[in-house]
Amino acid sequence: MLAETISDPMLRLCQAEFKCLIQELESAPSRTAFFDVGAVAEVLVLTNGIPEAEGLTRMLCDASARWLKSGLLEDLLMARVEFAYHVALLTYLAQSAASFSPSDVEVIRNLSEGRLVARSEIPVLRQHLIAAYFSGCGIHTEFGQLGRRNLTQIIDRRVLRARSDEFDLLVLLMCAQLLQLDRSRGYQGPRTYPQAQLVQAMRSGNTNWLPVLALLCSRFFGFPGHLCGAAFKSMEESIPAPGELLPAPPGNQIDSEYIERTERGLRLRSTIALALSLALPGETYGVEQVRPAYN
Amino acid sequence: MASNKLDRLTTEQIALTSKYLAEMTERFASPIAAIQPLFGRCCLATLPSSIPCWDTLTREVAWVAAGILSHPDPASLSLDPLPIIEIYTMVKGMDREVPEMRQILERVGPDLDALSQEVRSTGRVRQITSALSKLGFPNQLAKPTKEAKNLLREKESWFSAPALQLADLADHLLADDIPLDETDTKILSLIALGELRNYHLDIGCKLLRTVLQLGVPGEETRDGVDFIALQRRRDGRYGFLDRLAEKPEQTADPDTALFLPMTLNAAWLFKTEAASMAMSSALAAVGETA
Numbered sequence: 001m002l003a004e005t006i007s008d009p010m011l012r013l014c015q016a017e018f019k020c021l022i023q024e025l026e027s028a029p030s031r032t033a034f035f036d037v038g039a040v041a042e043v044l045v046l047t048n049g050i051p052e053a054e055g056l057t058r059m060l061c062d063a064s065a066r067w068l069k070s071g072l073l074e075d076l077l078m079a080r081v082e083f084a085y086h087v088a089l090l091t092y093l094a095q096s097a098a099s100f101s102p103s104d105v106e107v108i109r110n111l112s113e114g115r116l117v118a119r120s121e122i123p124v125l126r127q128h129l130i131a132a133y134f135s136g137c138g139i140h141t142e143f144g145q146l147g148r149r150n151l152t153q154i155i156d157r158r159v160l161r162a163r164s165d166e167f168d169l170l171v172l173l174m175c176a177q178l179l180q181l182d183r184s185r186g187y188q189g190p191r192t193y194p195q196a197q198l199v200q201a202m203r204s205g206n207t208n209w210l211p212v213l214a215l216l217c218s219r220f221f222g223f224p225g226h227l228c229g230a231a232f233k234s235m236e237e238s239i240p241a242p243g244e245l246l247p248a249p250p251g252n253q254i255d256s257e258y259i260e261r262t263e264r265g266l267r268l269r270s271t272i273a274l275a276l277s278l279a280l281p282g283e284t285y286g287v288e289q290v291r292p293a294y295n
Numbered sequence: 296m297a298s299n300k301l302d303r304l305t306t307e308q309i310a311l312t313s314k315y316l317a318e319m320t321e322r323f324a325s326p327i328a329a330i331q332p333l334f335g336r337c338c339l340a341t342l343p344s345s346i347p348c349w350d351t352l353t354r355e356v357a358w359v360a361a362g363i364l365s366h367p368d369p370a371s372l373s374l375d376p377l378p379i380i381e382i383y384t385m386v387k388g389m390d391r392e393v394p395e396m397r398q399i400l401e402r403v404g405p406d407l408d409a410l411s412q413e414v415r416s417t418g419r420v421r422q423i424t425s426a427l428s429k430l431g432f433p434n435q436l437a438k439p440t441k442e443a444k445n446l447l448r449e450k451e452s453w454f455s456a457p458a459l460q461l462a463d464l465a466d467h468l469l470a471d472d473i474p475l476d477e478t479d480t481k482i483l484s485l486i487a488l489g490e491l492r493n494y495h496l497d498i499g500c501k502l503l504r505t506v507l508q509l510g511v512p513g514e515e516t517r518d519g520v521d522f523i524a525l526q527r528r529r530d531g532r533y534g535f536l537d538r539l540a541e542k543p544e545q546t547a548d549p550d551t552a553l554f555l556p557m558t559l560n561a562a563w564l565f566k567t568e569a570a571s572m573a574m575s576s577a578l579a580a581v582g583e584t585a
Contacts (some may be wrong), residue, residue, distance in 0.1 A: 029538040029539065030539065031539055071528060071529075072538065074528070074535060075535050075536045075537070075538050076538065076539075078535040079535075079537055079538065079539055080539075103529065104529075106529055107527070107528055107529055110525060110527065111525060114521065114525040116525050156518075159488055159492070159518050159522075160518060160521060160522045160525060161492065162491070162492050162493070162494055191514075192485075192488075192514055192515050192518055195485055195515075196485050196488045196489055196492075196515070197489075199454060199482075199485040199486055199488075199489055200489035200492070200493075202454045202455060203454060203455065203486065203489060204489075224478070224481070226450065226451075226478050226481075226482060227482075229451055230451045230454045233451060234454070234455070
């Protein structure tokens, strides 16, 4: 009774709405429409075996297969790291469509194996750091086996991603902390990625990032002479007026889903790095990395 | 994704990308517009895994050249001589001659002579002059401008030089065959990586080709080529559209705005990388024999 009077009309309404949403994403892809589809997909993927959901699920699987074949999912995957989860979900669902062919996932496979997409190192780094800092306080946190990862490879491959915002710098800051806490665990510092970021900061006039990257390169990731001289010259040219802090990083949003990074803190941390670099160039640059005790 | 290998593309992948470029040639249906896709196909045909197709390519090169020569006012075409020179060099490298192409190149020399000293001193024109001389069309190579000389000398300024200046620098380096040491190679490769991450593909690829040709390619250089290699799509094109950009590329023709230039850059880069690695292997073999 309830099925006929309430549930069936409701499902018909949802089908009509979902059809519109699918058409909207196909005709004019937008962030909102994609996340809307993702929200629906998160429920439909769990409805296996429920006959009433079959129509909606079929609609979604067929649409996903079309988007995969047309390259839309690949374009979205490359556009923003936030889309990766929903792209993965829709790619999975696309396999159920009659039109799906295994070769449809070739590009996504290459992008994933090439570490261009779907990698978020921050949760891993954060878990390592929490465990390491707590352990240093005598608090032994059980996260399960974190496993060993080659941080050099993981982080250096970020250089292949067309993206540049506070995530990039945060990853390096976290990686440097891990290196400082414990080199004996076999962590190796990345090289190409921090140096490429430093060069880009100089080229793009990002005076907020430059002193932080210079500090990181000098103490943890390697700072060859040709980079050091140029970075120092750029920093000298970007000294703020007396009483002023360095400006915030230009352009990009500075809040992330993992941690809030607001302007005041970012300006202050970068000005500290700049002040230290200018005050203590001999000690900041070219010294052996510090290795505090870490139990 | 393979890296540090001569075979950046499989035979099938080369065929697919060549097919895309051939489709672009048909779409434009004009010998002049066909130069760029044809250049890309010639680059792909030099790769170790390609299936020999130089008879076909040579015929097409002749057709394009004849189309240019028969144009009532060739000067109005504003042709870029560099792809023409590159195509001719590749065809000659396969022991083939295209008299029509030779005729076009013979005309370029006097055109260069007619340019002002200032223009002849730019990197682009110097590179064209130098490339023509290497093919046996001698022309006097003008000296670089004072600004260019300064940029060549003061490497610290490379970090802050705008993309146009860096492109000019690369042209001068190539015109004069100036070898790049390990440090120069690293600097230019790191700059290239930054430009590629911002999707400034022309300058990124140009710097990579320069260091592959003149430098000591290292990890950063390979990362740059990997970046381009990973832009490959199933249909053989290269590039990803930013569908969410405020002014999406698809409002223009995505092939001319993104896919075709990126595919050409990829083909040219892979050709240069393969040549660089073949040269390194040959030198290593000579070293072992000695």
